[in-house]
Amino acid sequence: MQIYLPIAEVSVDIFLLLGVGTAVGFLSSLFGVGGGFLATPLLIFLGVPPPVAVATQANQIVGASLSGAIAHWRRGNVDFVMAGVLLAGGLVGSTIGVLLFKLLKTHGQIDVVILVSYVVFLGGIGGLMLWESIRSFVRLRREPASRVKLHQHIWLHGLPLKVRFRKSKLYISVFLPLGLGFVVGLLAALMGVGGGFIMVPAMIYILGMPTAMVIGTSLLQIIFVAVNVTILQSISTHTVDLMLAVVLLAGGMLGARIGARIGTNLRGEQVRILLALIVVAVCANLAFELVTRPATPYTLQVVAAP
């Protein structure tokens, strides 16, 4: 059954759209990532123009993250203090990121720099995560009784202005989450992604937060980022397609249910392995696209009428 999307100006099969929404809701509630990395290419593949795909999936992420965040909050897995600090850093970072993006864009060839750095970044994070989680998985199997340390302390944790994050069982310098929020906000603005992908591994490995706490906390701050993007895109580019968003949101509810049900039966290290596999897969796909000869060397972009 086809549904006409008034802003995208195309007809797309409603069940395919529901499927995309379900996938995003699932990823979001299971891993605490926005899911835009998956939704945007899928929507473009279904014929939705790229600007509409990017802006509209940000709107869906608002809903998907809220369901996920509420579900995790009920289980006591949201660190509000940490989310606030990360968000403060993120707001500054994304504002500077948007300015930097405009500056770089006037010098041309920014796209490829972003894409290559994205592949390197994701590959690095995904590879490290996979290695670490497989190791801890194997170790846990071998010696299930031994007490595992909460987290490793690195020199960054010892910076001044230490703050106690009770929920996350951390006593670390406030500059660490603040700086992390800043860097992720900067990268998110530059790469056009929500940043959950970078934020979640960084919260686990750099901040040393428990995996269960990371997902809810990441979702909470993604809500604010996505609300900001949705409103900015609506005003400046008019590319948020409400019809598309409603269908995606409906699918997202189903996906969030499935994700939450599976999530309660998974242990922290299992979640980390799955997330690592997805990160590596996305990275491999991007790298593959970069190096293989495209089916057609030409691409068309219809410039939106003013």
Add this chain to the structure above:
Amino acid sequence: MTPRRILLGFLLCVLAAALSPAAARADYLVADLSKRRIDITLGFAGAEVLLFGATDGQGDVVVIVRGPNQPVIVRHKERIAGIWINWHWAEFSRAPAFYYVASSKPLDEIAGESVLAGIGAGLTNVRTTVASASQDVDTTAFRQALVGAKESESLYGTGPGDVTFLAGRLFRTTVSFPANVAPGPYDIEIYLVRDGHVERGERRTLFITKVGLSAAVYERAHENAALYGLVAVAIALMAGWLGAIGLRKV
């Protein structure tokens, strides 16, 4: 079926006109469309329009349909240091969003290239204007790529032999618009070509417009952008909250 009856009535009128003595003029051509407006509703999945008319029986008919002009950028990927990236580009300040040419015979059998170019018939004669391009670029290759890409989306096409004659004088053809068609005014030109010369030309306009909910959403998005954004966020938050209520039952 009232529309069919109206159409039948019209065809009879056309037939009567075609057979009347006035039609003895050598350059006789009338044509019209089965509808003047296509509504894009929520369930829009493409549409078809019947074009019909009459001639005095001699010559061929060429029908050209053009959608609203749009600015388009065509980019070419090249392999630089092992990776494929967009390199050269050409910007067209205008290219029709939709182009379709139907004719009673293959175009090259109807008229010479200069005549076809004059009326803009054929995929090589789609009217485009290059606004700017990167240095040392052959824009004709980019133009071909533009046409090729539009063809693969069923937005550009040709129908040689798709204009069929009935009783030697009445002709008809069906124009199909895919679901991804752009809204706007569509110019439809009908030419009577005889002995390689354009004898007569007729022009009709077809409007493709969004109606109902589609139109309402589009208008709000453009006229009350800030409010629209807030409503979008509110709907998303509501859906997220409802989803969370559902989750509690899991």
